Amino acid sequence: MLRLPKFKHVNPSSLSEMLDILVKNCHEAQILAGGTDLLVNMKNGIYKPKIIVSLNAFSDLSYITKTPDGSIRIGAGTKLVDLLENPLIIKNVPALKKAVAAVASWHIRNMATLGGNLCLDTRCHYYNQSTVWRKTRETCRKLGGDICHALPGTKRCHAINRSDTAPILMALDAILVLKKKGHERFLPINRFYQDDGAAPNLLELNELLTEIQLPKTVGTCKTAFIKISKRKGIDFAAGNIAACLRKNNNGEFSLKIVLGAMHSAPLFLEKTEQIINESGLTEKTIEAASMTVRSELGTLTNLFNSSGYKRDLAQTLVKRALVSIMNQP
Ligand SMILES: Cc1cc2nc3c(=O)[nH]c(=O)nc-3n(C[C@H](O)[C@H](O)[C@H](O)COP(=O)(O)OP(=O)(O)OC[C@H]3O[C@@H](n4cnc5c(N)ncnc54)[C@H](O)[C@@H]3O)c2cc1C
Numbered sequence: 076m077l078r079l080p081k082f083k084h085v086n087p088s089s090l091s092e093m094l095d096i097l098v099k100n101c102h103e104a105q106i107l108a109g110g111t112d113l114l115v116n117m118k119n120g121i122y123k124p125k126i127i128v129s130l131n132a133f134s135d136l137s138y139i140t141k142t143p144d145g146s147i148r149i150g151a152g153t154k155l156v157d158l159l160e161n162p163l164i165i166k167n168v169p170a171l172k173k174a175v176a177a178v179a180s181w182h183i184r185n186m187a188t189l190g191g192n193l194c195l196d197t198r199c200h201y202y203n204q205s206t207v208w209r210k211t212r213e214t215c216r217k218l219g220g221d222i223c224h225a226l227p228g229t230k231r232c233h234a235i236n237r238s239d240t241a242p243i244l245m246a247l248d249a250i251l252v253l254k255k256k257g258h259e260r261f262l263p264i265n266r267f268y269q270d271d272g273a274a275p276n277l278l279e280l281n282e283l284l285t286e287i288q289l290p291k292t293v294g295t296c297k298t299a300f301i302k303i304s305k306r307k308g309i310d311f312a313a314g315n316i317a318a319c320l321r322k323n324n325n326g327e328f329s330l331k332i333v334l335g336a337m338h339s340a341p342l343f344l345e346k347t348e349q350i351i352n353e354s355g356l357t358e359k360t361i362e363a364a365s366m367t368v369r370s371e372l373g374t375l376t377n378l379f380n381s382s383g384y385k386r387d388l389a390q391t392l393v394k395r396a397l398v399s400i401m402n403q404p
């Protein structure tokens with residue numbers, strides 16, 4: 076049976092107390108939100124924090140509001156289940172609701188937070204295993220070694236970002252608010268992820284994601300989200316896709332389309348975007364756009380599914396997402 080190692084559990088009663096604790100214990104502490112990924116990784120001996128600092132004893136990070144200019148602000152500690160039931164999300168960003176509903180199961184969504192889903196560690200068949208299992212192989216790059224079992228001979232880790240909410244928030248151009256004691260920064264989510272499974276995002280040591288800001292145009296966009304996984308009930312994505320079509324002030328349309336769960340970071344499909352942005356959204360351009368996807372995927376591993384299957388899946392996902400947007404009134 077997998078057991079949690081010994082650790083100190085700290086429950087700060089306010090955001091400022093939490094930031095204080097994080098700065099004082101920066102090399103020993105790890106943030107606990109819903110714990111649905113963190114605790115599993117601790118049981119597997121992947122993370123060994125001496126202190127876990129919970130954001131569950133205060134409500135400062137749990138909210139969904141709309142500013143007078145139309146921007147929607149979501150506290151990073153908001154439970155996924157609360158997003159699913161929120162009228163602002165249902166009305167303005169149906170694709171975000173769909174992405175949230177695709178995460179794991181009801182039980183997990185009752186615990187899990189949006190911030191935790193965005194800071195989710197990358198996953199690999201050779202990494203998300205118990206200590207005993209991993210000991211049978213040489214330590215790989217993600218845990219400090221210098222080899223990769225998934226793609227031998229490569230110079231970096233290819234573990235996969237399997238977050239279901241990251242692609243839609245990228246397509247929507249969301250902004251992340253990141254806080255440390257005495258310091259706050261605003262980072263477009265489009266710059267947050269890195270295509271390196273061992274260093275998958277730009278979160279600094281003990282920096283806290285506090286808020287996700289959706290742009291004021293969010294309610295006027297047409298959006299789509301589709302996830303394909305082996306099991307419907309509870310499973311990580313084999314591939315997911317999110318798209319957002321927005322009208323700018325000149326009446327021109329611009330498309331953002333992001334493919335998730337195939338690389339270490341969700342991937343903008345720029346050639347697809349270019350075809351649609353230049354030639355409009357028609358059956359013909361959708362066909363042309365979906366044909367270009369294969370050439371945009373770059374290196375793919377056989378992690379979780381074969382690379383050939385992933386290429387086929389990416390093409391299908393693009394087609395379905397674009398058809399879904401085209402058919403919206
Ligand atoms: C059986 C199972 C199935 C799953 N299926 C899916 C799935 O289909 N799709 C999917 O996307 N995920 C899935 N997950 C993973 C996980 O449950 C979700 O991603 C969940 O949203 C994580 O949120 P959490 O609040 O529980 O994060 P936690 O586990 O608390 O934290 C995750 C990581 O983020 C860090 N963190 C959390 N909050 C913050 C913050 N505010 N600022 C900075 N760092 C932070 C933590 O330190 C930790 O490193 C699954 C997990 C399990 C166990």
Ligand code: SF4
Pocket residue numbers: 199200201202215216217218222223224225226231232233234272273
């Ligand atoms: S992709 Fe390679 S380096 Fe990364 S976790 Fe998997 S085996 Fe390790």
